[in-house]
Amino acid sequence: MVDQPKIKLNNGVEIPALGLGTWQSKPEEVIHAVEYSLKEVGYRHIDCAWAYANEKEVGEGIRRSGVPREEIFVTSKLWSTRHNNVEKALDESLANLGLEYLDLYLVHWPVHLNPDGNHPNIPTKPDGTRDVVEDWHIRQTWEQMEAVYKKGKVRAIGVSNCSEKILEQLLPHATVVPAVDQLEIHLYNPQHELCAYLQSKGIVPQAYSPLGSTGSPLLQDERASAIAQRHNLQTADVLLGYILAKGYVVLPKSVTPSRIAANFKGALAAHKTLTKEDIEQLDKVAAAGKQKRFIMPPWPVDLGFRDWPGHTPLNMHI
Numbered sequence: 001m002v003d004q005p006k007i008k009l010n011n012g013v014e015i016p017a018l019g020l021g022t023w024q025s026k027p028e029e030v031i032h033a034v035e036y037s038l039k040e041v042g043y044r045h046i047d048c049a050w051a052y053a054n055e056k057e058v059g060e061g062i063r064r065s066g067v068p069r070e071e072i073f074v075t076s077k078l079w080s081t082r083h084n085n086v087e088k089a090l091d092e093s094l095a096n097l098g099l100e101y102l103d104l105y106l107v108h109w110p111v112h113l114n115p116d117g118n119h120p121n122i123p124t125k126p127d128g129t130r131d132v133v134e135d136w137h138i139r140q141t142w143e144q145m146e147a148v149y150k151k152g153k154v155r156a157i158g159v160s161n162c163s164e165k166i167l168e169q170l171l172p173h174a175t176v177v178p179a180v181d182q183l184e185i186h187l188y189n190p191q192h193e194l195c196a197y198l199q200s201k202g203i204v205p206q207a208y209s210p211l212g213s214t215g216s217p218l219l220q221d222e223r224a225s226a227i228a229q230r231h232n233l234q235t236a237d238v239l240l241g242y243i244l245a246k247g248y249v250v251l252p253k254s255v256t257p258s259r260i261a262a263n264f265k266g267a268l269a270a271h272k273t274l275t276k277e278d279i280e281q282l283d284k285v286a287a288a289g290k291q292k293r294f295i296m297p298p299w300p301v302d303l304g305f306r307d308w309p310g311h312t313p314l315n316m317h318i
């Protein structure tokens, strides 16, 4: 197995710090991407979700790789229409993947959408806004997450897209502290304060969209490119190695074999090569005028994040 950084979660379970993302990976592509990443490159962590509509193919890729199940860290996520029935949703993901257990199960977004609404994934109200269950408290979801964890169906549980504001509403009710919070974290949206808060609570930040998501726009960044050139690395390597150097999990997505391999090797190389000064420079890029989010679904509620423009105050009962 390729030597790679691992992070110990708050329950002692170890997670490989570099994982393959699978959002927007087409079913026929993701089989090969997952198989290749595990068998040929050395990835041991796959990030998936029920909402990506490709869990069956991710499972097929895992089986085709021939890598033993216990060597692979598999994450899936509870979709928002399923907050009232966590175990059933988890069982569906397990059946899709063809797995007996998950290594990590996350609440995808801290918002419950109407399970009896007009669409299975994104139900909407007559005015077109998302059909949010307004009297739902996130602790009602979390209690069920704790139950499937205690049953042994998942080795760890966590959240995604949770701001400090939401976590402050969840943590007083939690008997199991979330192991991770998966967030949009990258050069242009480093969320320094939120990550420091998470780490103070023993919650590991996981960085999604580390290349800027669709079309990898962050590869154009001049500062990251200059640092890459100086160390004879690719810009992608610097963007990924930067996150590893911060002690977070990073989840680059690709379905292109050459990129799947380059991201893995390059991230590990940059993690070793980047200096303290490089990290300090990269830390300042967003605040120096580049702050930008790429993933902002139109939830009709304020999730409590900084730098999420155009949102009305939180109107959920939480």
Ligand SMILES: NC(=O)c1ccc[n+]([C@@H]2O[C@H](COP(=O)([O-])OP(=O)(O)OC[C@H]3O[C@@H](n4cnc5c(N)ncnc54)[C@H](OP(=O)(O)O)[C@@H]3O)[C@@H](O)[C@H]2O)c1
Pocket (backbone or CB within 6 Å): 020, 021, 022, 023, 024, 047, 048, 108, 160, 161, 182, 183, 207, 208, 209, 210, 211, 212, 213, 214, 215, 216, 219, 236, 251, 252, 253, 254, 255, 256, 259, 260, 262, 263, 295
């Ligand atoms: N929890 C959440 O709400 C949430 C939200 C978003 C994402 N995520 C997770 O995080 C993962 C990563 O985020 P993401 O998919 O948004 O974006 P990303 O990993 O930042 O970027 C993916 C894009 O970059 C391209 N790419 C990858 N490596 C490259 C390279 N070395 N050179 C040039 N282009 C490259 C990919 O193209 P090709 O695939 O065509 O190679 C794809 O277009 C997701 O797949 C998902 O698992 C979670």
